[in-house]
Amino acid sequence: MAAESVIQVEDLKAAFGGRTIFENVSFEVKRGEIFVILGGSGSGKSTLLKHMIGLYRASAGKVVILGQEVGAVEGAARRALLRRIGVMWQSGALFGSLDLLGNVMVPLEEHSDLPEDARREVAQVKLGLVGLGDAARRLPAEISGGMAKRAGIARAMALDPPILFLDEPSAGLDPITSAGLDRLIKQLAKEMGTTFVVVTHELQSILAIGDRCIMLDKAAKGVIATGDPRRLREESTHPTVRAFFRREAMEE
């Protein structure tokens, strides 16, 4: 596969009020790959994701998505960029006043000229894809955490964006649902050429779907490992990386 890179992160630094979360983080994400950001709790995985989608401003360095610098685009270019990325939030972040179908229809209403019945059917398909076809009329307050997560993915995919960011997609899901989600992600990556950036610490998920990964570490304030997760598991000599993949408690 001609692997052109769709996301470039260069020397990114995140700091809040003088406290540095990570710095000198650089990597590239290539089209159609499933790129996993991993690390322990508090290592800045979600922070990195929020920098990548432009929600937080970088303290130093930059993020470029599809040739556009995320922090710098404005107006129509920014809208066009937002249309081409989808984000699944850690807790779903569904709009509580709309039912699931309505939630998935929101991006379609904003970014397409589909008539109402077409939007409804597209949304229904998206919910069906994540296994929520029968729950379309439920409100977010009435569904379980796992369902909210899946509905969040359905909403992120509403416009078939070429890049999807998933924040902890399988955390808190049962193994069967989680495996189904992993399969869906792999399928989309393969068939649609969708690029995934996945933040997770679920080992099984990482090994099942990850093409490449980076590992963030709290102590190192940055990236401590890069590469194929399966090879990292076998070959890495870094103590934290080894402990992570073997589920060992670290020696203090």
Place this chain on the structure above:
Amino acid sequence: MVAAETGLDLAWEGSSARLRLPARLELPAVGEAWRHLLPQLDRAKALVIEAKSLTSLDTAGAVLLLRLERAAPTEWQGLAEGPAKAMLERCRAALEGVKPPAPDNPLPPIAALGRSVVEAVRGLFTRIGFLGEVVVTFLGQLRRPGRFRFGELLRHLDEAGLRAFGLTILLGTLIGIILAFQSSIPMRQFGAEIFIPNLVGISLLRELGPLMAGIILAGRTGSAYAAELGTMVVNEEVDALGIIGISPLGWLVLPRLVAAIMVMPVLALLMDLTGLIGMAVVMASLGFTPIAVIHQLQTAVQLGDLAGGLFKAAAFGGAIGFVGCRAGLAAGRGPRAVGDAATSAVVAGIVAIVVLDGIFAILFFRLGW
């Protein structure tokens, strides 16, 4: 006929249609196609979809094709194995077995009225039950006063009281000035301006001071109680407290309730004093010295007026705190729940103090105060 922008080519042979698909059938083209193609296909008896050149299909495109399939018996030609076909089949599978959602049946008006009455009565009962629980918890805490959260009480005294002082002073002064000024106009016709202190003093001390302080408390603190407790309910913090073995009433409600009761007489007194000062300012502008105003007040107003007003204020504080906490703890789930709780805390709080005020008016009259 060709829909130029979409690249979809529709041709007719009698009543059967033949649709040639472009290489890419994706979201930007689908809206146009949906609006133009579907009405035309109503009269089609058969549809042939030629998908030879189709290579790129997204969900919206697939949904369009599936919708076309439903419009007429469809025959596919040249749909090769590949991403496009996989997409189509995936979407077909996703739509399969989904029952169209049942429309919600609105209740007939009489049944809706009946339901709302039943709910209102039920709500009244749960409020009485909540009041009973609060009283029982309070009595329980009296036996073990060490468990009362004094730190929390101080925090709420600060928030409900000290931080409301500025607003109370402002409103009190303005109300004193306005009352005195408004009443000076008709009083002047009788040359009775000297009785303005009687009028303003009695109305402030007995009624307006406690009521206005109550409105301030309901707006600032009652809503805050409802929002805080409502958020805690939504986050399941209240359930967590209960499971740890701590009564949410003792832990959360009592300090707030006691703070509201303690703070209200102070706010009402501040309201009274600043109102009287405002009145004195207007009187000074009418040519009466402060000494004359004070003398007039002494003859008109008795300690009982002040004490009765402050007692009422404490009762109002209890009502507002109670209503606010109850609204918060009764909050439902979802993002609107907290807003609804805050709104109902303010509305019910103000209604409660006005109703209480009426009850006190009758009570004081019967007691001859």
